[in-house]
Amino acid sequence: MLDIQNISKTFEKGTVNEHVAINNLSLKLEDGEFVTVVGSNGAGKSTLFNAICGSFMVDEGHIFLDDMDITYKSEHSRAKMIGRVFQDPMKGTAPNMTIEENLALAYTRASKQSPFSRAITKKKIQFFRENLARYNMGIEDRMKTKIGLLSGGQRQVVTLLMCTLSIPKLLLLDEHTAALDPATAEKVMDITKTIVQENNITTMMITHNLKQSLTTGTRTIMLDSGEIILDLSGEERKNTTMEDMIKMYSMKKQKEFDNDRILLSQ
Numbered sequence: 001m002l003d004i005q006n007i008s009k010t011f012e013k014g015t016v017n018e019h020v021a022i023n024n025l026s027l028k029l030e031d032g033e034f035v036t037v038v039g040s041n042g043a044g045k046s047t048l049f050n051a052i053c054g055s056f057m058v059d060e061g062h063i064f065l066d067d068m069d070i071t072y073k074s075e076h077s078r079a080k081m082i083g084r085v086f087q088d089p090m091k092g093t094a095p096n097m098t099i100e101e102n103l104a105l106a107y108t109r110a111s112k113q114s115p116f117s118r119a120i121t122k123k124k125i126q127f128f129r130e131n132l133a134r135y136n137m138g139i140e141d142r143m144k145t146k147i148g149l150l151s152g153g154q155r156q157v158v159t160l161l162m163c164t165l166s167i168p169k170l171l172l173l174d175e176h177t178a179a180l181d182p183a184t185a186e187k188v189m190d191i192t193k194t195i196v197q198e199n200n201i202t203t204m205m206i207t208h209n210l211k212q213s214l215t216t217g218t219r220t221i222m223l224d225s226g227e228i229i230l231d232l233s234g235e236e237r238k239n240t241t242m243e244d245m246i247k248m249y250s251m252k253k254q255k256e257f258d259n260d261r262i263l264l265s266q
């Protein structure tokens with residue numbers, strides 16, 4: 001499904017600030033896998049997502065999605081196949097447009113409907129409303145509210161729906177619950193799991209919560225200096241604790257795991 005072959009990315013090449021953010025990284029995901037991504041500060045997690053989405057072209061290597069070589073495809077054309085939810089609830093939506101306008105726009109774009117069918121029909125509104133009502137966030141009765149007026153949690157749920165009403169080939173969750181209060185974060189996480197499982201969506205999720213990285217999804221990878229240094233799944237993953245992961249890191253890298261945010265989120 002996703003096949004990343006030996007990609008590398010160096011920022012500010014040839015300057016004193018030259019930095020290798022992704023270093024000859026390869027990763028293969030099967031259909032329906034849900035991979036959590038952890039790593040120390042600056043490990044390259046967001047850069048990996050940016051490379052997959054086409055925010056920049058990689059310097060070397062290739063990226064395939066369902067056997068299609070997307071390495072040189074624009075970010076815009078990849079967005080039709082890849083959904084992404086960011087940490088910042090302000091990202092990914094048009095704050096001055098209403099909930100139904102945002103949903104209609106995303107749905108039309110992803111489901112490859114003709115621009116002439118952008119019209120927000122009663123049928124579409126009913127479809128959006130039914131989907132929102134399932135998640136008990138009190139959004140379904142506010143379809144004509146500007147999305148910028150919603151709470152962070154409500155916005156993340158709308159963004160999740162915008163990315164998944166038309167099922168993407170790949171869903172990237174970039175710490176999408178990190179800016180929410182703990183109770184809301186848990187609720188949004190539960191909704192995320194429901195959407196992913198019901199639709200069998202191949203998913204990657206960056207998290208700073210080591211426990212969550214082991215208990216959510218089917219596989220955990222740890223990045224460091226732009227390389228995958230741990231890749232856990234099946235029984236091995238089941239038998240691994242947070243402490244084991246930190247120990248494995250220290251043994252491999254001969255240094256302490258450097259991430260304040262992770263230590264705070266036991």
Ligand SMILES: Nc1ncnc2c1ncn2[C@@H]1O[C@H](COP(=O)(O)OP(=O)(O)OP(=O)(O)O)[C@@H](O)[C@H]1O
Pocket residue numbers: 011012019020021039040041042043044045046047048
């Ligand atoms: N556009 C850019 N220009 C220059 N350097 C960049 C750019 N994007 C990322 N980097 C650098 O690449 C490295 C990896 O950054 P990245 O944001 O991917 O880390 P991360 O693992 O997501 O970290 P964090 O958990 O702290 O968000 C960092 O050293 C960062 O400063």
